Amino acid sequence: xxxxxxxxxxxxxxxxxxxxxxxxxxxxxxxxxxxxxxxxxxxxxxxxxxxxxxxxxxxxxxxxxxxxxxxxxxxxxxxxxxxxxxxxxxxxxxxxxxxxxxxxxxxxxxxxxxxxxxxxxxxxxxxxxxxxxxxxxxxxxxxxxxxxxxxxxxxxxxxxxxxxxxxxxxxxxxxxxxxxxxxxxxxxxxxxxxxxxxxxxxxxxxxxxxxxxxxxxxxxxxxxxxxxxxxxxxxxxxxxxxxxxxxxxxxxxxxxxxxxxxxxxxxxxxxxxxxxxxxxxxxxxxxxxxxxxxxxxxxxxxxxxxxxxxxxxxxxxxxxxxxxxxxxxxxxxxxxxxxxxxxxxxxxxxxxxxxxxxxxxxxxxxxxxxxxxxxxxxxxxxxxxxxxxxxxxxxxxxxxxxxxxxxxxxxxxxxxxxxxxxxxxxxxxxxxxxxxxxxxxx
Numbered sequence: 001x002x003x004x005x006x007x008x009x010x011x012x013x014x015x016x017x018x019x020x021x022x023x024x025x026x027x028x029x030x031x032x033x034x035x036x037x038x039x040x041x042x043x044x045x046x047x048x049x050x051x052x053x054x055x056x057x058x059x060x061x062x063x064x065x066x067x068x069x070x071x072x073x074x075x076x077x078x079x080x081x082x083x084x085x086x087x088x089x090x091x092x093x094x095x096x097x098x099x100x101x102x103x104x105x106x107x108x109x110x111x112x113x114x115x116x117x118x119x120x121x122x123x124x125x126x127x128x129x130x131x132x133x134x135x136x137x138x139x140x141x142x143x144x145x146x147x148x149x150x151x152x153x154x155x156x157x158x159x160x161x162x163x164x165x166x167x168x169x170x171x172x173x174x175x176x177x178x179x180x181x182x183x184x185x186x187x188x189x190x191x192x193x194x195x196x197x198x199x200x201x202x203x204x205x206x207x208x209x210x211x212x213x214x215x216x217x218x219x220x221x222x223x224x225x226x227x228x229x230x231x232x233x234x235x236x237x238x239x240x241x242x243x244x245x246x247x248x249x250x251x252x253x254x255x256x257x258x259x260x261x262x263x264x265x266x267x268x269x270x271x272x273x274x275x276x277x278x279x280x281x282x283x284x285x286x287x288x289x290x291x292x293x294x295x296x297x298x299x300x301x302x303x304x305x306x307x308x309x310x311x312x313x314x315x316x317x318x319x320x321x322x323x324x325x326x327x328x329x330x331x332x333x334x335x336x337x338x339x340x341x342x343x344x345x346x347x348x349x350x351x352x353x354x355x356x357x358x359x360x361x362x363x364x365x366x367x368x369x370x371x372x373x374x375x376x377x378x379x380x381x382x383x384x385x386x387x388x389x390x391x392x393x394x395x396x397x398x399x400x401x402x403x404x405x406x407x408x409x410x411x412x413x414x415x416x417x418x419x420x421x422x423x424x425x426x427x428x429x430x431x432x433x434x435x436x437x438x439x440x441x442x
Contacts (some may be wrong), residue, residue: 128333128354129199131188133157146357159191159423167411173388183207186411187423188359194435199226215428235266245430246287253294268335269305280304302338310394317415331356334395347371362410370402380406
């Protein structure tokens, strides 16, 4: 129902002060349940909610924000539509003679005793590291992708959710048989293991004899595990068809062996980030055979990262429709991992694109031909350049004249899934080293 703006403002002001504490308490309980499922790390965690009340007027949607019981301020409606962490909770409050309010609990801030001021960034990190699932008014996952106009409420997908879409890589331009499936599917989801949450990024091949949806041991399937520690998004483990399972450990395993400091190793990005500027850090890491290993020496990896709005091309695949190609401008974090102290002396780099609401979308491997000792890189560079697998995008460029890209995957083909599969069913056994799965998970 639409009402004049003046009445809308009055309606907001007259929300009974006795209702505000009740709504705020409800929001805190709901957010605490979400935090329980997405908890990162240990420690006493407090939850602070921001509650948004929408009033529809004859000219605009107006928002009143309840940040604490009885405290209100105004905000434009657009900010809620852009909020990456909308909770799927809607409450209708009838007000006779005026209008109805739609109350959305959309904000959460984590606070731990060790770093109460910066924990908001951890939740925001999840927007880039995980893909979102669309949810209905009751918070239930539903069909669709974050690119759909109807996907207005969403949350980070967890491994036990039924998957309604998967991200597949683009095939070679001349491989007609793989135009609807590509070669590899990748999921970016949350999973609980050993009493804490991790970010899983699966790498699931489906070209014969391998099949999509299950872990084909010894045939190249794998993935990587990420976490957030000390303000850094960091990979702690990877498995591929080459070196198998590899755990990445940082020097914190020596200086603070009783906490998670050793998990800050293969760093992707940190909390301090401004659009338009590269930020950098020199990470120190080495490989180990288990998550509890602690190497005696560490290699250096110059890492730089930035956020930007980037145009990306998607192919939407449905069993009942023709394939559709669309372009979207997305909020993306680009991360570059150099094998060395700096860009000049590194022999190779790996570049990653993490998109808000979709997680990892693109990976590139570049080689410094002036330094690299890897054999056959000239042939590899020619093959990837002629394959058409990775379309040109912003920042996909050599850092110097002697650099060439030798491998790439772009998981921007969104393939609709039948509603009978979850990432838990991938059954990636390397995860067992992190501890038992949550009750009900694999």
